[in-house]
Amino acid sequence: MGWMADETGLDKTAANFVPLTPLSHLKRAAQVFSDRTAVVYGQHRVTYAQYHERCSRLASALVGLGVAPGNVVATLLPNLPAQAEAHFGVPACGAVLNTINTRLEADTVAYILDHGEAKVLLVDPQFLPMAQDAIARMEGPAPVVVEVADPQAGFPASGKNLDYEALLDQGDPVFDWIMPQDEWESLALNYTSGTTGRPKGVVYHHRGAYLMTMGTVVSWRMVLHPVYLTIVPLFHCNGWNHTWMMPLVGGTLVCCRDISAENIFNAIKHEGVTHFGGAPIVLNMLVNAPETVRQEFDHQVEVFTAGAPPAPTTLAKIEALGFNVTHVYGLTETYGHVTECYWNAERWDGLDADETAAIKARQGVAMPMLEPVVIRDSAHNPLPMDGKTQGEIALRGNVVMKGYLKNPEATAEAFKGGYFNSGDIAVQHPDGYVQIADRAKDIIISGGENVSSVEVEGVLMGHPDVSLAAVTAKPDDTWGEVPCAFVELKPGASADEAALISYARERLAGFKCPKKVVFAELPKTATGKIQKFELRKIAKDL
Template identity: 55%
Template structure:
């Protein structure tokens, strides 16, 4: 590329170029709003001045132990102040934060500690039994630091020689931390669920974390000083980058160890919460809470939800309860949510069915994502924008992961053709909005016809007795596969399988209706997503036994 007049004597220098990092958000908040409450946890209220000082203490204490650029610090923590401090203190040393899923078993955790080459492990006493077993199965011998949260009253032992507060006491609150040398440096490592083999280690960089945090502020319409309730696990995609977003607007983090209806309603009312995020299970907990646990909301609360599209009935109930629901979509590989159902005001006047249809779409790209499209995975050409032609949803931009740690083949496959392949199937509408139809592995092919499990689930959710539903393929000698519905009923509700099938026939083409209905409590991940791989195995087992 030939040089132009704009390429001569106009180079980068420290005055006009600094690597982007979300760590600077906390430094600014502590400088501009030092007395603002940053963290609430039970009776604890901590200012931004103290939040920043404690993050620097953590960075200093880690640095004294030799932790630096490229080292992995793993943490097994619920949504607590320590977890927030780790999001800043760990990368302030140049190290990489690996937040472990608190619901996983010892074998998977041992794999993560081994694969990430963890040098330090900070662990909450609640999870000591699992972590003890994981450490026994791993050849890694990280420095173990126990976190003894005053809000945890259960049992659990200390596994290391150091307690978190004692460790921080040895750190310098004025520690001079340095931004990353390169904004491409890794800031976090997140492991995927690993339902079909070993988990993949998704690597985030400072630039992406900075941009996604900014995108959250714009997408969630967060003005200055929002109050955010932590119902989304911070171990999940680093809490969708909201631990960094809140510092940008000097907001308040309201911590919550466990997602239950009464503590949620108490926090919403007592702290005047403005925003929260979560999977559909969080909505379910709020909507199905008994009257004795509910409290009036002080104002309309913005609720960002991901995973499956919220069913029409759930959206209506949330709106009636005082929540403004925004539907997001993303994956671990794109820092959490990178697609939003950006709402147009004139859609408010639509008839209920049309309104719900608009609400159920995943939407358009985040302001900080460069490209989103639905492509034919073979030709890599965009599918027609007709709302019907299936293709694979793909991403391109600065909020796409660096790649999979120590997995060049997996990284190459994910980025084939210059796009990140999500593995999700969807359609694109004439207005550019994307709607998921299924994971590629969740499409049910019955008698040569493609059946979207999401479409069948949507019909099931409209039934007044159904609390949760999931549809998977059941092997069938005649049709190849048929839809099998797993249904979880609301408390004190009773309905037969025949009633469920009859209901579906009123709402779906006959070939799409479940041939089998099973009543059970649905298996869910720690983030509330229904574990369809377990249900597929159950369907295969039931068919073989039948």
């Protein structure tokens, strides 16, 4: 079907078909952008020619350590040059990259190392004690440990393991990269957060990562030579694939070990950062930064934000500081962001600040690398695009994972009905824009009524004293569940429980208002997402 009547001799050959892979971006950049700055971290500044050489040395040295195609090489690293180099050097020797969350406890790291069967582990000295503890807990063979020293941040090598720079010295600078023969070959292994039981291993292929880089350039309106600040951890969906993308456009990757408002403003001012991604908490950090750490800059900074929907109030404030925010949405299983709140200028220019911010808080429409998003009911039937009917976000396309490693049952369940079933509950507006109501597990059912924790959080975040808010269910003898709010106040703020409940009642139906407010620092993941499962535990005992 769809073939021409006669296709004699029209075959795939080495001349007309090459498997798609993001590795090709750096191979090209080493030639086209050879003298441009590729990676920056303090005193570490390398050109694309040097970047390619270091990645080649890493690939060659890993082969020397016995790493074979299909093996897994793991990392426990912050956003440092070595982590970026691993994104190219590991697959360049045919291996699969497994970037591990540095905030995990030793038991979970041991499980990941065992489950992925890592042959080598690149580790920062800061995380070496945890890595050693994890290796001691492993059931299978231990990986070879390579320490990646960071003396400029106060983390010199311990001297007990092979040193990363010494390893590179052993490598061949003109090593012939092992390119994929099939774009379906595995490129990376990422583990879900594992908030309910053991984390699942999400497998990416070369084709998906390549298409992520291409689609992101379009959606982010990128031109040549952007300067990208690594705020999104490179262990989270491989930094949304942005490290693989930068060589495509000859961009500069600015590594940032410690995420703070001061470091972000300094990078924008002194390195000329033009783009970064981050959770809404990062936007909140910048909005609430004291004047003493803010820096003036003369260009607009493009920001992708993802995670919990950002409060409209935060979006309104951040843009006044010189940032243009685009809300995106995705999951580990989709290589990172795959929808965007594309701004329809013809329809929305001229709206006031509050209306603009409310629209920008939507998760939006499919990015170029994804098929159109649908909202489905529990039987996988499409639901109307009326902005009211809630269902589960379902996604399909080349940027959906291959599946869960060694877990065919979970893979089959995730792909039921021909789509990836996200677990996120949303409505779809008549224009096709998706707006998350909640995670399925975060919906609060109070007296038979569904309460969106996201909606309540958005209202509370509008209070001038509130820095951050999270809402979860609290058991109740009468209503079954009621909303319980956990709040971080701004420095010097004095709002109390009664004031916040009263504020909410002026803006929400009574059953949606929090019945309890707890003032505390909110537990967060390494990517800035609030750990609601921890808050649910606390709420049960209140």
